[in-house]
Amino acid sequence: MYKGFLHTHYLVVCLFLLLYVIKTVLLLSNKNNLLTAFSKKTRIFEIVISVLFLLTGIYLMTQIPYGGKYDYLLWIKLIMIFSSIPVAVIGFRKQRKMLAALSLLMITGSFGLGEIYHKKKGIAKDPETKTESHEVAATDxxxxxxxxxxxxxxxxxxxxxxxxxxxxxxxxxxxxxxxxxxxxxxxxxxxxxxxxxxxxxxxxxxxxxxxx
Ligand code: HEC
CATH class of the missing domain: 1.10.760.10 (Cytochrome c-like domain)
Incomplete structure (x- = not known):
């Protein structure tokens, strides 16, 4: 169950990033007509993956073991994702290049933060990955x-x-x-x-x- 959600979340996030990279490149290279056409064509798809992105993300948030010293990474990630939404909306609607690029940067950054969090916390996707040492010298x-x-x-x-x-x-x-x-x-x-x-x-x- 958890793994199914995690894999779906990853897939959806990758598709979402891909879509935004394409849109940002079109905007930055002044291909505004192409951007409008592309946005129209991918509208439904974008809505579907955005909803899946949020739903799987919310489910995963309820499954994470909290209480470690790296939890702050997770909060920064969340704040970045949610604040990137209005930035992206304004950026693409009003075709402000700086804002669009900034929103892409924020989304990519929060993806990276999630990765760092998982590495630090040891919720590994690869079972052979060693976690940070919780060293207890004793053999109790x-x-x-x-x-x-x-x-x-x-x-x-x-x-x-x-x-x-x-x-x-x-x-x-x-x-x-x-x-x-x-x-x-x-x-x-x-x-x-x-x-x-x-x-x-x-x-x-x-x-x-x-x-x-
Ligand atoms: C990051 C979370 C996490 C930590 C920390 C963790 N486990 Fe697990 N454990 C799991 C998950 C997830 C599974 C299910 C793996 C599977 O079957 O795919 C599992 C499965 C197991 C199983 C197999 C149970 C069965 O009947 O198949 C054992 C035994 C186990 N863990 C013991 C431990 C012990 C002992 C520790 C501490 C050294 C530990 N685990 C630490 C997440 C964790």
Whole structure:
């Protein structure tokens, strides 16, 4: 579900950017007639992708694990997206090149911010991407779990943020859990822990969370 929305959002954002790049290039190169014709032809398409853009974006916002030090990136991204809308509308309606270019810059910038946010926070699209280290020196399974897993799975394993699976009902054994901690899976990034720590977490999940 989460991944479906994330992929749809990406696709829609890319189409949206493409459309705006074309329109901005036409405007900047004084091809006003072509721009009008292009805008007319793509009107319905633009409405559809704008609505999908917002709906998938809003859904994803409700699924993100909040409370990290990088949340501000997300807020800046949101402010940039929403303030780029009036800038774009005025820019293209009144054919003000500076404003149109500025709105494209804002949209592209917020796309970049989203990427940085996801990298920093470790909501990886590529499961092998290591997250920033939540270093806990000890090999205490519980505190390692608290530091690396609670964000998505919750302390009881049932939170389900970012599409995370319920650990209370997992059918995996300790070795299988360790495997996922080390390599990640789907939207879950590999945990930034060493082998011994991964083992301690797997043991904790297997004995304290699974089956509860
Ligand atoms: C960024 C969010 C996130 C974090 C952090 C995270 N997970 Fe996950 N986890 C997921 C997602 C999403 C899935 C589902 C992956 C899939 O099946 O595609 C998942 C699946 C799992 C599974 C497989 C469950 C099953 O039955 O298939 C286990 C076990 C697991 N996580 C354990 C952990 C442990 C232990 C940690 C901490 C080291 C952790 N996760 C950290 C998001 C996360």
């Amino acid at each position: 399974g519980k505190s390692l779990y608290e530091a690396n897993c609670v964000l998505c799975h919750g302390s009881d394993g049932k939170l389900g943020m970012a599409g995370a699976k319920d650990l209370g009902t997992t059918l995996l054994d300790q070795a299988g859990i360790k495997e996922i901690i080390v390599h990640g899976k789907g939207a879950m990034p590999a945990a930034p822990v060493n082998d011994e720590q991964a083992m301690a977490i797997a043991e904790y999940v297997n004995s304290q969370i699974k089956g509860h």
